[in-house]
Amino acid sequence: MTQIYDYLVVGAGPAGMAAAIEASHAGLKVLVLDQAAAAGGQIFRNVGHSCAAQEQVLGPDYGLGKPLLQAFMAAPCDYRPLAQVWNIEPHAQGFTVAALIDGLSINFVASDLLIANGAMERPMAVSGWEKPGVMTAGAGQILLKASALVPKQVVLAGSGPLLLLLAHQYRAAGVTITALLDTTPRSNYWRAIPWLIAGLSMPKQLLKGVWLSLVQRIRVPYFTNVADIKIVGHIGAEAVRFTAAGKDYEVPTQLVLLHQGIVAQTQMAQTLACELSWNPVKQCWQIQTTGAGQTSVPGVQVAGDAGAIGGAQLAQLEGRLAAMARIERTGTRSSWAKKMLYQALALRICQLHWARGLVDRLYQPAPWLSTPTGTTLVCRCEQVSAAQITDIAQSGCAGVNQLKAFSRAGMGPCQGRQCGLNLGYLVAQAQGRPMAQVQPLSVRPPLSPINLGQLAQSSDL
Ligand SMILES: Cc1cc2nc3c(=O)[nH]c(=O)nc-3n(C[C@H](O)[C@H](O)[C@H](O)COP(=O)(O)OP(=O)(O)OC[C@H]3O[C@@H](n4cnc5c(N)ncnc54)[C@H](O)[C@@H]3O)c2cc1C
Known part of the structure; x- marks a missing residue:
């Protein structure tokens, strides 16, 4: 039974x-x-x-x-x-x-x-992100936590607390960080200032964040306000090109870890x-x-x-x-003490969400990252480029689900996890609609790949 x-x-x-x-x-x-x-x-x-x-x-x-x-x-x-x-x-x-x-x-x-x-992790569709030698910062941290594996040398690119934390952990493990490319737009700092008061309600976390950020700026070749990241190389990553403060740079590397929040x-x-x-x-x-x-x-x-x-x-x-x-x-029947605990927990949860408002505004992704262009692959599984998606969106497709049927973007093994958000942004941009009006990709099982043999042998507990 x-x-x-x-x-x-x-x-x-x-x-x-x-x-x-x-x-x-x-x-x-x-x-x-x-x-x-x-x-x-x-x-x-x-x-x-x-x-x-x-x-x-x-x-x-x-x-x-x-x-x-x-x-x-x-x-x-x-x-x-x-x-x-x-x-x-x-x-x-x-x-x-x-x-x-x-x-x-x-x-x-x-x-x-x-x-x-x-x-x-929020997908970061920059030119060359499909190349061998490009992973996410979270993947780098998983290797460190699960298997104590670290690279010898790395370039970290993107924005957010996890990127700074990984930089700190990698330095402690003796990894050479050739460059940290911070894509946080300057305007985010201004937007976050009114939320400092919320951050101050959690002083320990705020101090830790400030310290983590400052230490990397001192100890690592650190570029701020970075844009236009391109990962170049014949097959795998060989270098990262980017602009920072109006200047063009190229940094050689065989490993780039990207991160743009979660x-x-x-x-x-x-x-x-x-x-x-x-x-x-x-x-x-x-x-x-x-x-x-x-x-x-x-x-x-x-x-x-x-x-x-x-x-x-x-x-x-x-x-x-x-x-x-x-x-x-x-x-x-809950005891009086349980009811009080329930209320206290609910209140603390509200307060912590409010305090999070500072991080959410400070590390909001730069707009250029949401709307890739040209030959940059948006759907890596099905190899669909930003230009192809924009063309279909401009020709008046109804939304991301129709776009999926027209282009195959979102039909690969990741089931749209890696491209879904960017498909939405590109449709919103091409059709002048707010994101809230562009429905997300619809989801169908299997949520993760399963083969027919496994499916045929499925059993109840
Ligand atoms: C890659 C990554 C690294 C992070 N590292 C840090 C860090 O070092 N420090 C920090 O403060 N915050 C980190 N965070 C943020 C972190 O997610 C939260 O702080 C916290 O762990 C959230 O807890 P949770 O229980 O909601 O989810 P999680 O901790 O993410 O737990 C979710 C669990 O669900 C399981 N799961 C997911 N999908 C399935 C499935 N299909 N079937 C079965 N199980 C499934 C996962 O294996 C996981 O154990 C990280 C986030 C990510 C994405």
């Missing part, structure tokens, strides 16, 4: 772990599925197995994940690592979640879902037709939620970066609050 879980959590990052701890201790039958080999999510990736040298390089914040991880591993919930969720659909008793485990597709059934699958992964919620909205400050699509991460679909909640980018502390609080709301629906 199929086992039915009360609460299925996708993602064992800070949000998913906190939710599972709360819900399982309250007596709910909880299942956590995560595609990674160990729990921790992006920030605390591999924290349970890291060596002393890795921890020293990654800094003190990394170690803060250990107590959460220990509480999660001790919680009375089922946890399946290396379980990649590729489909979610409604079921008579809630939802069926299909995950690839050991090469087999297994269906799990749960009455309620918490989507806590985090964020991905955006919520909304695809899972989209398969369930949860409503989305465009966030003009964070410049990304977000799942619409009411209190405690409740989406527009009953029984489906979202927490952490998967809902709105906010960082690990916020993710953990949102996960806990979502679980508390789920527990309340079992009919258990």
Whole structure:
């Protein structure tokens, strides 16, 4: 007989772990599925197995994940690592979640879902970004956290806290940073000034951010207000060309790590037709939620970066609050103390989102990055260039979904994750429409590649 879980959590990052701890201790039958080999999510990736040298390089914040991880591993919930969720659909008793485990597709059934699958890096479609030797800063950090691998030499390009953090971690690991190309537009600093007051509500994080930024400017060849980045080379990356303060530069390198902030992964919620909205400050699509991460679909909640980018502390609080709301629906009468805790958590979450306003404005992507031109590939999977997309958009296609049918952009293995946002920006620009009016790419399973053999052998738990 199929086992039915009360609460299925996708993602064992800070949000998913906190939710599972709360819900399982309250007596709910909880299942956590995560595609990674160990729990921790992006920030605390591999924290349970890291060596002393890795921890020293990654800094003190990394170690803060250990107590959460220990509480999660001790919680009375089922946890399946290396379980990649590729489909979610409604079921008579809630939802069926299909995950690839050991090469087999297994269906799990749960009455309620918490989507806590985090964020991905915002694609940075510059000329040559498809070449071998070009990766994202997040990928570089994953190699460092998961396998203690670092390059000998690198050029870092883009904007955002993760880029500065990686520069700091790489320097601690002895990596030569040939150049750090900061694409943050000068106008962002002015726009962020009124939000300093919000940042001051979290003085420790603000000081850390300022310090990280200043140290890189002193210790690394640092270029500000960078634009027009091009990665050149016959096959792989051989050099980066760019302009800074009106001057042209070329820096030789065989490895470029790009980063332009992170955006919520909304695809899972989209398969369930949860409503989305465009966030003009964070410049990304977000799942619409009411209190405690409740989406527009009953029984489906979202927490952490998967809902709105906010960082690990916020993710953990949102996960806990979502679980508390789920527990309340079992009919258990909450104590007075629990009700007070719920209100306090909800208040703190609002405050942390407000404080995040400073980072969101300071690191908003430069407009030139959203609208690539000419032969720059926008869809790397299907090799569709910016010029081709703009031509189709100007000829009056209805939106990104029709553009996908006309050009194949968004049909490759990444299912539009890497090109979806830029397709939207290019349609918006060509047709003079605001992004909010350009619908996001629609999502269909499989959310990640699965072969026919695996599909044919799919089984219920
Ligand atoms: C590449 C990257 C690196 C980052 N590094 C840092 C850092 O060093 N410091 C910092 O402060 N912040 C970092 N962040 C920001 C970080 O995402 C948040 O601070 C925090 O980890 C968010 O917690 P979360 O629980 O919402 O999501 P995450 O921590 O992202 O956890 C989501 C979990 O969902 C799992 N998952 C995703 N898709 C699926 C699927 N299809 N099936 C099953 N499981 C799935 C993932 O394996 C992951 O464990 C990073 C973000 C990214 C994208």
